[in-house]
Amino acid sequence: MIESWRWFGPLDKISLPEITQTGASGIVTALHDIPYGEVWPVEAIAARQKMIADIGLLDWMVVESLPIHERIKRGEGDLSPLFATYRQSMANLATCGITTICYNFMPLLDWTRTTLNAPVQGGGTALRFDRQDMAVFEIFMLERIDAEADYTPDIIDAAKRHFDQMQPHDKDHLLASIMAGLPGAYDRYSISQLRDELVKYKDIDHASLRANYSRFLHEVIPTAAELGMRLCVHPDDPPRDILGLPRIVSTHADIAWILDEVDDMANGLTLCSGSLGANPDNDVPQIAAAFAERIHFAHLRNVSIDDDGSFQEAAHLDGDVDMVALVKILMAEEQRRWQNGRADHEIVFRPDHGHELLSDIGRGTHPGYPLIGRMRGLAELRGIVRALAHGQKD
Structure with a gap:
């Protein structure tokens, strides 16, 4: 397995020379400064x-991500220019020898958390998604119509009590936390702007979003195949509808539909153990085994799930995902590819997210992407890989 590291470009507080010290050899990045819908030259x-x-020792291996314009997700207007732009950017990446693209089809928002600094036992902080805080935001701050239907009476009552005690800075902090999951889009929405954006999705349900996604796949996957590229969709995070927006990359059945819709090796999966693992109905190792052949990239992290559907980022070897079993499946797939003569048999992975630990705290790195916390995760994952590889030799 090839160790990689997500880097947010020149604005990242973590430098490339620091990344070389983690032991990772692959860089996962994007041209975040280019607006969505424009060609990457x-x-x-x-x-x-x-x-x-x-810098030496580093190679740009995976694009994360080449964003999909919101109009494509909504199926809005004449989309031919946007599809042409996406295909041209793919071709330009292929010209430079970069052939793996991670992307997502989440409407409007990327990953969503309500707290960026939840305390961790022993010190440090973690990302957290709290159902009560989300109810506060949706029902009482955003005042989204019908939001109450997504929550139990107990959560709504607790959210109301909490909202009544909040100060303006508490509300600003909650909004900022929810908006923080847009690392490739530096513009953030205010409450009024978010309401306006949600209106644009008022007629989009699961079926229509799936139809729009199908069109995207049919427009770009044939070109990816011609270019020798691998596109790999990232699962929804969290893997459930949010803010009244449909999510369609959340379950085993969703992934099966996507890969069958355009049945080509160019149409693949980013196996994100944390995103899929936030749904207690998802057996992440089983999903990895079922779709192993089409896994082109992996995000490895862990989550601990609460009974009410809240969850928190756990240490990479803790939480509710059996990381050892998962890595064993990925390594078995690598072995199968090697035996079949595939030149690209190794799976690129990165330690995803991480606790803010030690000198991470106060450094101001992208939320979820500290240096020490991710390096700890990478070291733990490296240990699993080495131990399992030793077992394979025996």
Whole structure:
């Protein structure tokens, strides 16, 4: 397995020389400064690629992500120019030798958390999604119509009591936490802006979003196949409807539909153990085994789930996902690919998210992407890989 590290480009508080000290050799990044829907020029791709290569020991291996414009997700207007732009950016990446693209089809928001600094036993902080805090936001701050239907009476009552005690800075903090999951889009929504954006999705349900996703796949996967590229969809995070927006990449059945819709190796999966693991009905190792052949990239992290559906980022070897079993499945798939003569038999993975620990605290890195916490996670995952590889030799 190939160790990689997500880097947010020149604005990242973690430098490339620091990343070399983690032991990772692959860089996962994107041209975050280019607005959604615009072509990624070869010159810009090559310049970023050179910036990474000049450090030594590092190689840009995965794009995360080449964003999909919201109009494509809504199926709004003449989309031909947007699809043409996406295909051109793919071609430009392929020209530079970058052939794996991680993307998501989550409407409007990326990953969503309500707290960015939940305390961790022994010190440090973690990302957390709390159902009560989300109810506070949806029902009493955003005042979303019909939001109460998504929560139990107990949660609504507790949310109301909490909301009544909140100060303006508490509300600002909750909004900022929920908006923090947009690492590739530096603009954040205010409450009024978010309401306006949600209106644009008022007629989009699961069926229509799936139809729009199907169109995207049919528009871009044939080009990816011609270019020798691998596109790999990232699961929804959390894997459930949120803010009244449908989510369609959340379950085993969802993934099966996606991979069958355009049955080509270019149409693949980013196996994110934390995103899928936040749904207690998802058996993540079983999902990995079922779709192993189409896993082109992996995000490895863990979560601990509460009875009410809340969850918190756990240490990589703790939580509710059996990480050892999962890595064993990925390594068995690598072995199968190697035996079948695939040149790209190794699976690129990265330690996803991490607790803020030690000197991480106060450094101001992207939420969920500290240095020490992720390096701890990478070291733990590296230990699993080495131990399992030793067992394979025996």
